[in-house]
Amino acid sequence: MRKLLVFVLLSAIISCLSAQNIYHADRSATDVSISANLIYNQAAYSLWVANEAPDHGARLLAENPWSNEKEVVLFDLSGNSASEVVQQVGDLGSVICTDPDYLLVSLNANNVVTLRNEVKAPMVRLKCGVSAGLRDELPPVDTNQLVYEIVAKVDTQNIIATIARLQAFTTRKATTDSAVAAAEWIRQQFENMGYTVELQEFTMGNTASSPNVLATKTGTTYPEKVVIIGGHYDSYTWSDEAPGADDNASGTAGVIEAARILADYPTECTIIFCAFSGEEYGLYGSAAFASRCKQQNMNILGYFNLDMIGYRNPGDAIHTDMIFPPSAKPLADYYQGIAAIFVPGLVVSEGFMISGDSDHTSFNNNGYMGIFPFEDDQNHSPYIHTVDDVLGLSVNSAEMAGMLTQASLAGVGSLGGVFSYVGLEENNGGLISSIIPNPARAQVRIIVQGFQTGQVVDLLSADGRRVLSMALPPDGLIAIDRLPAGVFIVKVSDGIRSAISKLIIN
Structure with missing residues (x-):
């Protein structure tokens, strides 16, 4: 697995303290600023949090709706009447804006559970979130x-x-x-x-x-x-x-x-x-x-x-x-x-x-x-x-x-990184005395009981593929600098006996 860190977004993490305005943008809009945080995404529209409009077609819905530790919820109006939802909200919250597709409500955090039980429409609790920072690069498929x-x-x-x-x-x-x-x-x-x-x-x-x-x-x-x-x-x-x-x-x-x-x-x-x-x-x-x-x-x-x-x-x-x-x-x-x-x-x-x-x-x-x-x-x-x-x-x-x-x-x-020890504990039998160092990086020494010419060492990947096979040298040194990091199985055999042990490569 690669250790390379990649910067997924070019912007620094945006704190909710500095970007709390909610904007509505059409789903078809493509010129969206990377300084905006996507908080809700639908096929027909998307909602963003930013300091300023993230797209030339975006429109402001609310300024700092999370101030004073308020919660913001969205009620989907598909199949629901806006007037009925407003009536059900009652005194539990304040309507921020009404759109043909949804209703935004600001309310005290302690009223969210009660509101969920009162309003018979799908509810989404909106959070301003943060943009992505440094992440590990995903391995190839x-x-x-x-x-x-x-x-x-x-x-x-x-x-x-x-x-x-x-x-x-x-x-x-x-x-x-x-x-x-x-x-x-x-x-x-x-x-x-x-x-x-x-x-x-x-x-x-x-x-x-x-x-x-x-x-x-x-x-x-x-x-x-x-x-x-x-x-x-x-x-x-x-x-x-x-x-x-x-x-x-x-x-x-x-x-x-x-x-x-x-x-x-x-x-x-x-x-x-x-x-x-x-x-x-x-x-x-x-x-x-x-x-x-x-x-x-x-x-x-x-x-x-x-x-x-x-x-x-x-x-x-x-x-x-x-x-x-x-x-x-x-x-x-x-x-x-x-x-x-x-x-x-x-x-x-x-x-x-x-x-x-x-x-x-x-x-x-x-x-x-x-x-x-x-x-x-x-x-x-x-x-x-x-x-x-x-x-x-x-x-x-x-x-x-x-x-x-x-x-x-x-x-x-x-x-x-699922792998298998392939019966590691049951199959050593004392033939392999030690693997030094373990974990290792560039080379490793495999010490066996009673070295004999003709002993063969195989390195198997976690899924059982042979990645190295060679005669075990008298000094037991094996170069592993060309192998990727991960867990490997070391198998030593002399034609009569075989032994398996685990090796970790950093």
Whole structure:
């Protein structure tokens, strides 16, 4: 994995303290200033935060709407009357502006949860975010043979069983005890796989929420580099029952299935599996986690979001509509390249949010790259946020859920550097005494028990490809300066015995 840092955007990070004006621009506008932060993107329009208009056609919507620690929310007016929404908002907030497509409201942070419950229209909580700074360059798309192996292990029966169990909680609204119970069940699944698990507490204004569930797999070679896969487990309706099978037990099931498979494989980079809460009230859980990552200067290579992966519009081919901001295009391109190799039956198209938002936005708002491979931007499940969001009706394609899980698993496995020790501990047998130094950079000395002429040393890449083969010299010195950084398997054989050990090249 390359260590080269690239400057993704030419501008420095823009603080919310210096750029708080909201502008509306037509989606067709191309002359957009890089000093603007994209905060909401639709096929017909986009909203930006900047000091001045980011495009000659952009129009000012609001000046400093986040002042005095206010929150800003957008209500989508597709199929909703502006006057009805304004009436439902009532005294809970102040209308900033009304557009044919949306309504912007400024309100006290403690009123967001109440407003969500009162207004019967899709709501998006807008955050000004920051532009991207220095990032690690993504590796080239490659055919790691082990990725074929892990992709083949995705079991749709596991995915459906997990969806059924989460649906059985009746509701997973973030404010309920039932959601807390669901979080505990998810934690048990991760712990049973051997992961270190954290329950991250957070609040939504002054309202308590069920916690985020975070399972960590520490990388063997580059533990400071992190790849994240996640989705929200909370559900929502405007009634007491919120089964949330597609939205989003399906994505949560995909994350748990990916964790199950990767539990048996070491990875060069650290992998974090996330089940977020509070998404349905405005991405609160993922925002709490992503902002903490930024505060800790965590080096996140990319975030893969699984949200609504189980509904297939009747008659349509299995595909995904990829939703991402321009700043995350390198990761979106990487996903598309990986999917073409490891899940060739999955068509990946560019998509746009029709209404609402998802947890990838929290990572993009904090300067990382987050992508959202969605089941269908035009024809997603019509049953979400209703009591009919259940298996069979709203989750009607196990095959689709499996393929979307496979594609994100392939992306995480490739970017995270999945490899295998190939029975390292069982096959040494004392033949290899030591490998010095380890980790190494330019050359390495392999010391064996009872050197004999004719002993052969092979170096295998993490996916089993032979990258070097030669007779072991008497001094045991092997030049490795032409090999890339990574985890390798050293195999020494003398015609009768063979031994395997691990070598890390920096």
